[in-house]
Amino acid sequence: MTRIETARKGIITDEVKEVAVAECLSPETVSSDIANGYSVISRNTKRAITPLGIGRGMRTKINANIGTSKDHISIDEELEKLRLLVKYGSDAVMDLSTGGPIKELRRTLTEHSPVSIGTVPIYEAAVKAVEKHGSVLKMTVDELFETIESHAEEGVDFVTVHSGLTMGAVNHLKSQGRILDIVSRGGSIMLEWMIINNKENPLFEHYDRLIKICRKYDMTLSLGDGMRPGCVADATDRAQVEELIILGKLQKIALEAGIQAIIEGPGHVPLPQVEMNIKLQKSLCNGAPFYVLGPLVTDCGMGYDHISAAIGGAIAGAAGADFLCYVTPSEHVRLPNADDVVEGVIASKIAAHAADISKGIPSAVERDKKMARYRKALDWEGQISMSFNPEKVRAMRAHMPPSQKEVCSMCADFCAIKTVERALHGK
Numbered sequence: 001m002t003r004i005e006t007a008r009k010g011i012i013t014d015e016v017k018e019v020a021v022a023e024c025l026s027p028e029t030v031s032s033d034i035a036n037g038y039s040v041i042s043r044n045t046k047r048a049i050t051p052l053g054i055g056r057g058m059r060t061k062i063n064a065n066i067g068t069s070k071d072h073i074s075i076d077e078e079l080e081k082l083r084l085l086v087k088y089g090s091d092a093v094m095d096l097s098t099g100g101p102i103k104e105l106r107r108t109l110t111e112h113s114p115v116s117i118g119t120v121p122i123y124e125a126a127v128k129a130v131e132k133h134g135s136v137l138k139m140t141v142d143e144l145f146e147t148i149e150s151h152a153e154e155g156v157d158f159v160t161v162h163s164g165l166t167m168g169a170v171n172h173l174k175s176q177g178r179i180l181d182i183v184s185r186g187g188s189i190m191l192e193w194m195i196i197n198n199k200e201n202p203l204f205e206h207y208d209r210l211i212k213i214c215r216k217y218d219m220t221l222s223l224g225d226g227m228r229p230g231c232v233a234d235a236t237d238r239a240q241v242e243e244l245i246i247l248g249k250l251q252k253i254a255l256e257a258g259i260q261a262i263i264e265g266p267g268h269v270p271l272p273q274v275e276m277n278i279k280l281q282k283s284l285c286n287g288a289p290f291y292v293l294g295p296l297v298t299d300c301g302m303g304y305d306h307i308s309a310a311i312g313g314a315i316a317g318a319a320g321a322d323f324l325c326y327v328t329p330s331e332h333v334r335l336p337n338a339d340d341v342v343e344g345v346i347a348s349k350i351a352a353h354a355a356d357i358s359k360g361i362p363s364a365v366e367r368d369k370k371m372a373r374y375r376k377a378l379d380w381e382g383q384i385s386m387s388f389n390p391e392k393v394r395a396m397r398a399h400m401p402p403s404q405k406e407v408c409s410m411c412a413d414f415c416a417i418k419t420v421e422r423a424l425h426g427k
């Protein structure tokens with residue numbers, strides 16, 4: 001039985017209890033939300049990691065993407081990125097490798113990752129097709145599904161599949177026109193394959209094969225948004241919404257088959273449309289967990305796109321998005337290095353935390369109260385312990401002159417906290 005089937009029978013598993021404790025929810029609530037598709041637990045049956053709950057009433061989770069490209073291949077570097085993203089609190093990691101020994105890297109990451117791991121199998125299927133046939137366009141349907149199955153067998157916890165990118169959505173794209181057409185790498189591979197071969201998307205047409213693979217390992221489907229807008233001017237157009245409607249139908253089919261699914265979302269979205277996008281997804285996709293890629297609220301943040309994404313992520317999370325995919329400062333520029341990964345994770349953690357305060361998640365509200373109390377007490381170690389990057393803050397405080405050990409150099413002798421303590425309490 002899959003998790004959904006077990007939950008439908010009213011059986012509360014140890015895994016559900018573990019998630020319930022972590023999320024300060026009752027096991028019955030978690031179980032019922034899994035049965036109804038409002039929440040998922042991302043963990044392949046082959047893995048022994050802490051189960052990751054994503055969904056209704058839960059803390060907003062974040063994911064960090066790592067992986068090689070053809071021009072930049074180092075397993076050691078990717079392992080270091082994994083170590084750092086875990087250290088700074090990412091709840092999940094996606095291996096998006098497209099270069100070098102992809103399978104070996106995935107196995108190594110899966111073996112070393114204490115957090116949930118996701119992949120986009122079409123990347124590997126495309127690389128293999130080029131190696132075997134000389135072109136991704138010659139990739140066979142069987143080869144695509146064999147690759148997906150091999151990811152599941154190796155313990156991948158969730159896979160992105162662009163099943164909603166149908167010929168219908170492509171026709172919307174063609175007829176309305178966009179500035180940036182498609183920016184999803186997996187979506188673009190699928191689109192070219194479909195157009196040149198004049199065939200429907202196999203991930204849509206043979207969706208039953210995906211369901212069958214997921215059943216075997218209780219792997220979660222992350223229904224990808226191949227039509228996600230790549231610039232704010234393209235946001236919330238017919239192609240994006242057409243795909244979202246299809247994703248909602250596919251989530252329902254998965255749920256009926258006992259398979260967990262989350263929905264991926266945009267992309268680049270202007271501020272006034274962020275909340276509307278979340279409401280639209282929740283409504284069209286039956287309340288399924290929403291995994292947003294940013295969203296970036298401006299196209300011009302190059303070098304600082306982690307900030308554009310954190311602004312969008314905080315608003316999206318507050319509006320009900322459940323899972324934020326980080327964006328690093330190197331987005332749109334180059335493959336992220338280890339420092340970019342750290343910056344991306346921290347920006348995304350701040351966005352998720354801000355969203356959780358808005359959602360009233362008790363642990364988030366309490367953390368800020370603790371920080372405020374430490375701040376009032378001028379307890380620097382306490383404040384540092386509540387920060388998202390204690391090492392950085394400690395280093396910033398390291399060279400304070402002795403006269404400023406108690407306060408800081410912002411106001412020094414005019415420290416407002418000290419002044420008011422003295423005035424009100426004579427301290």
Ligand code: SF4
Pocket residue numbers: 407408409410411412414415416417418
């Ligand atoms: S010196 Fe100013 S900024 Fe620094 S702790 Fe006091 S009030 Fe805060």
